[in-house]
Amino acid sequence: MSDLRDPAPYDALLLLSFGGPEGPDDVVPFLQNVTRGRGIPAERLKEVGQHYFLFGGVSPINDQNRALLDALRKDFAGHGLDLPVYWGNRNWAPYLTDTLREMTRDGHRRIAVLATSAYASYSGCRQYRENLADALATLAGEGLRPPRVDKLRHYFNHxxxxxxxxxxxxxxxxxxxxxxxxxxxxxxxxxxxxxxxxxxxxxxxxxxxxxxxxxxxxxxxxxxxxxxxxxxxxxxxxxxxxxxxxxxxxxxxxxxxxxxxxxxxxxxxxxxxxxxxxxxxxxxxxxxxxxxxxxxxxxxxxxxxxxxSATVGADPRFAAAVRDLLLERAATERGADAERCALGALGASHDRCPADCCPARTPRPAAAGADSPQA
The missing domain is CATH 3.40.50.1400 (Rossmann fold)
Known part of the structure; x- marks a missing residue:
């Protein structure tokens, strides 16, 4: 892993995830967020939500993200990395737009983004980038100056x-x-x-x-x-x-x-x-x-x-990998050479998604890509 400890130009990290309900009353509104625009009746969503109701209407993903947040903050502090870590979701509180608004008001201008999806796909990458673009546009519409966001590379083989x-x-x-x-x-x-x-x-x-x-x-x-x-x-x-x-x-x-x-x-x-x-x-x-x-x-x-077998979750080695990805990208943005850790035959993934990467059926603006306007 990189020995560099300088996160510049980044002044914050955003953990970006899917979100999930945290009680029975949240299930249908959460599913309405997930399926927005598809016109699915609430009664049908109640049927779809039975998986959640079996577990008391609570998805474990939010607690998993809280644990990962804690692991990241401890890892950063333990390695002398003075960088605040925020958390925002696509489909449930804390919502992405609210978190980016908070980060903007806290004065952050250059944000690295870690999505809780390790692989390339529309739903696992570009859709998150579209959500980022939507949130930044909302902030601009509110008269705020949106920060620049850079999504960290795919880490499936880290x-x-x-x-x-x-x-x-x-x-x-x-x-x-x-x-x-x-x-x-x-x-x-x-x-x-x-x-x-x-x-x-x-x-x-x-x-x-x-x-x-x-x-x-x-x-x-x-x-x-x-x-x-x-x-x-x-x-x-x-x-x-x-x-x-x-x-x-x-x-x-x-x-x-x-x-x-x-x-x-x-x-x-x-x-x-x-x-x-x-x-x-x-x-x-x-x-x-x-x-x-x-x-x-x-x-x-x-x-x-x-x-x-177990998923990675908040394993300290994964938290260290996030630090590595962040510092690697920071060095690259400063024009320095950085070791890019990757196992297997495919090598390290790209930093910025090309314009033709994981295309949507209907083209929409997406942040943090080669074809995205930079703040």
Whole structure:
């Protein structure tokens, strides 16, 4: 990691996340925010929200972000990095626009942004950049001078993100009964997205065949599987699979679904499986319900022993990785050379998204990109 300790030109870090309800009365309003513009009736949203109601109407993502905020602040302070850290969400309080307004009034003029999505896709990157552009436009409409924002690069292959997941798989394998452990399959899971969105993820030269979204996940899965083999001496079979599909049935989405995959593993005689949620920074609802509840119940029905490995969450190594990403980008913005930590075959991602990166169906302004106006 970089030895530099100078965050200039940045004077603050913004943790940008999805948000989630924090009580039963929040569920439908939260889902209305998520689905804004689609005209979905409230009664239908109540049905969709049953996953949240099973957990008291509370998504774990906000507490996960509070823990990450605390980890970042402790890491920064422990390494002499005097930089305030703020938090804003797309779909629930603290809302992004409110947080950026607060940061502007606090005098911050150049803000680094860490999104809680490690991979390239429209929903995982460009949509956050569109939300930033909308928020900055709102501030300008209020007569405020918007700050400049720079989104930190994708960190899917940063060692501070990958190593905790490796250890999570090792721990989950150790929890399996000894007689099935060596034959256990690794099911690397991430959020399914429409194939058309996957195919156009990342810069245009790499579009098609799942685009950057699939390539990046495959690279991380391979890194973890190889590390597990090196540390255990066992080459566990593995596959990248998907979960949490929410689209219309006639639209192709990435497959196979985790439950279908577990069914296929059992039919093929697999003795056990470890579900590895590499597509998720923390244990939010898609992990708690789709894996810990639904997929685990399916495995029990099939008689297939399964474990679910841990997400990165607020692991101190991830907090250190964020510091590394911030200082790396700061040095680059100052025109200095900076080590760009990355594992695997794909190397470090770009700093500024190209104009053709993860395009939206309907073009909208997006901040922090090569084609974005700078404040």
């Amino acid at each position: 060692p501070g993100f990958v190593r905790p997941m490796i250890e999570g798989v090792l721990a989950s394998l150790a929890e399996l009964p000894e007689e099935v452990r060596a034959g256990a399959h690794l099911a690397f899971t991430t959020h399914s997205i429409p194939t058309a969105s996957a195919d156009t993820s990342g810069p245009a030269p790499g579009h098609g065949d799942g685009g950057a979204y699939v390539r990046q996940h495959l690279d991380v899965a391979r890194l973890i599987a190889d590390a597990v083999r090196e540390e255990t001496g066992v080459a566990h079979p593995w596959r990248l699979v998907y979960q949490s599909r929410s689209g219309a049935p006639h639209i192709p989405w990435l497959e196979p679904d985790i439950c279908d995959h577990l069914r296929a593993l059992r039919a093929d005689g697999a003795p056990a499986a470890v579900m590895v949620p590499i597509g998720f920074v923390s244990d939010h609802m898609e992990v708690l319900y789709d894996l810990d509840t639904e997929a685990t119940a399916k495995a029990a029905e099939l008689g297939l022993p399964v474990r679910r």
